[in-house]
Amino acid sequence: MLLSFSETFLEADFLENAAGSSIQQSGIILNLGTGSLNAGQEELASRESSLFRDITLTANGPAIVLRSALGFSALDSYRERDALMKKWKHVHEIFPLPHLKNTGLWRSEKQTVGKISMNFWFAAAGTDCGIHNEHDFLEIHTQIWGTGHMQKFHQRSADTLYQDILMTPGFTHKPFCSDDLRYPWHRYYSDTDCIWLAVEFTV
Ligand SMILES: [Fe+2]
Numbered sequence: 348m349l350l351s352f353s354e355t356f357l358e359a360d361f362l363e364n365a366a367g368s369s370i371q372q373s374g375i376i377l378n379l380g381t382g383s384l385n386a387g388q389e390e391l392a393s394r395e396s397s398l399f400r401d402i403t404l405t406a407n408g409p410a411i412v413l414r415s416a417l418g419f420s421a422l423d424s425y426r427e428r429d430a431l432m433k434k435w436k437h438v439h440e441i442f443p444l445p446h447l448k449n450t451g452l453w454r455s456e457k458q459t460v461g462k463i464s465m466n467f468w469f470a471a472a473g474t475d476c477g478i479h480n481e482h483d484f485l486e487i488h489t490q491i492w493g494t495g496h497m498q499k500f501h502q503r504s505a506d507t508l509y510q511d512i513l514m515t516p517g518f519t520h521k522p523f524c525s526d527d528l529r530y531p532w533h534r535y536y537s538d539t540d541c542i543w544l545a546v547e548f549t550v
Contacts, residue, residue, distance in 0.1 A: 348360070348361045348362075348363070348460075349361075350411075350458045350460075350465060351456060351458045352455040352456040352457070352458055352465075352466055352467055354427065354431075354455075354467075356415055356416065356417055356426075356427055357413065357414075357415045357417075357467070357491065357542070358413070358414045358415070359411060359412075359413055359465065359467075359544065360411065360412040360413075360414065361409070361411055361460055361465075362404075362409060362410045362411070362412065363409055364407055364408065364409070365378075365380075365384055365404040365406065365407070365408060365409065365410035366404060366405060366406060366407050366408075367403065367404065367405075368403070368404045368410075368412070369402070369403045369404075370386075370399050370400060370401070370402050370403075370404075370412060371400070371401060372400060372414065372416075373398060373399070373400040373414075373418060373419060374398070374399060374400070374412045374413060374414045375396055375397070375398050375399075375412070375413040375419065375489060375491065375516070375517045376391065376396060376397060376399055376404070376410055376411075376412055376413075377391075377394070377395075377396035377410060377411045377412075377413070377489050377519055377544070377546070378391040378392065378393060378394060378395055378396065378408065378410055379394070379408070379409040379410055379411060379463060379546070380393060380407075380408025380409050380410070381393050381408075382406070382408055383406065384404060384406045384408055384410055385404065385405040385406040386399050386402050386403075386404055386405075387399070387401075387402030387403060387405075389402075394487055394519060394521070394522065395519060396489050396517060396518065396519040397517050397518075398419060398516065398517030409463075411465070411489075411544070411546075413489070413491060413544065415491075419491065419492065419516040419517060420516070428469070428540060431453060431455075431469050432453055432469070435453040435454055435455050435467075435469060436453060436454050437452070437453055438450055438452040438453065438454065438476075438477075441454060446477065447477060450474060450475070450476065450477065451470060451471030451473075451474040451537075452468065452469070452470050452471075452474055452476050453468070453469045453470075454466055454467070454468050454469075455467040455468070462548060462549040462550075463546060463547070463548055463549075464484070464546070464547040464549075465544060465545065465546050465547075466544075466545055467491075467542055467543070467544055467545075468488075468535075468541075468542065468543055468544075468545055469540070469541070469542050470495065470535065470537035470540070470541045471537065471540055472493075472537055472538065472539045472540050472541075473537065473538070474536070474537045475505070475534065475536055476534050476535040476536065476537070477534055478500055478503050478504070478505070478532050478533065478534045479530075479532070479533065479534065480503070480530045480531060480532045480533065481530065482524070482528065482530060482547070483528065484528070484547040484548055484549055484550070485522050485524055485528065485547070485548040485550050486522070486523075486524075486545060486546065486547050486548075487519050487520060487521070487522055487545075487546050487548075488514070488519065488520060488535065488543045488544065488545050488546070489517075489518070489519040489543060489544040489546070490514040490515055490516050490517065490518050490519075490541070490543045491516060491541075491542045491543055491544060492516060492540070492541060492542045493516075493537065493538070493539040493540050493541035493542065494513065494514060494515055494537075494538045494539055494541070495513075495514045495535055495536055495537040495538055495539070495541045495543070496511055496512060496513060496514060496535070496536045496538070497512045497514055497520045497523075497533065497534075497535055498510065498511050498512070498533060498534055498535075498536060499523065499531045499532065499533050500531065500532040500533065500534075501531075501532070502532060503532050507532075514535075514541075514543065528550065
């Protein structure tokens with residue numbers, strides 16, 4: 348099922364049951380299930396992703412496949428920046444907090460399938476997306492274009508950083524929260540213009 352926030356240059360295909368699906372051209376596969384998913388000879392753990400081509404998925408369970416005719420290796424190939432900044436919602440429209448007014452961050456529409464909500468984000472190069480520590484869902488992020496960081500902090504202050512996770516195309520970070528959805532202070536920080544997929548699980 349093609350998700351509603353897909354763009355012509357970036358498709359997000361939600362598979363209720365990934366078994367038997369083939370990936371011919373390169374695609375980022377994210378395992379949304381609680382068990383492992385086999386991509387050809389390789390195994391993706393729950394909520395793990397990677398960039399593949401020319402493989403067949405052979406295990407049951409839900410997955411998302413991200414495809415682009417542009418490929419995922421070169422940010423230079425990404426030409427839709429200005430159009431997205433007009434089309435998608437600025438973060439301050441979604442969360443009208445004073446400190447987000449000048450933040451270079453935009454969000455696509457969000458779609459929910461069962462207990463999983465998904466959307467794309469675009470951040471301009473060098474954007475501090477804001478340190479926060481509250482969500483009522485389990486969140487993960489899958490990098491699609493560009494490079495950025497998911498970072499954890501002891502306090503709500505950038506100089507208290509204690510973990511810095513580099514986000515590169517095809518990579519999904521592990522959940523940051525405990526089973527009862529307690530999060531450390533954390534943020535996304537973009538080095539280059541970035542697009543990523545956000546996935547929120549109701550638990
Ligand atoms: Fe977060």
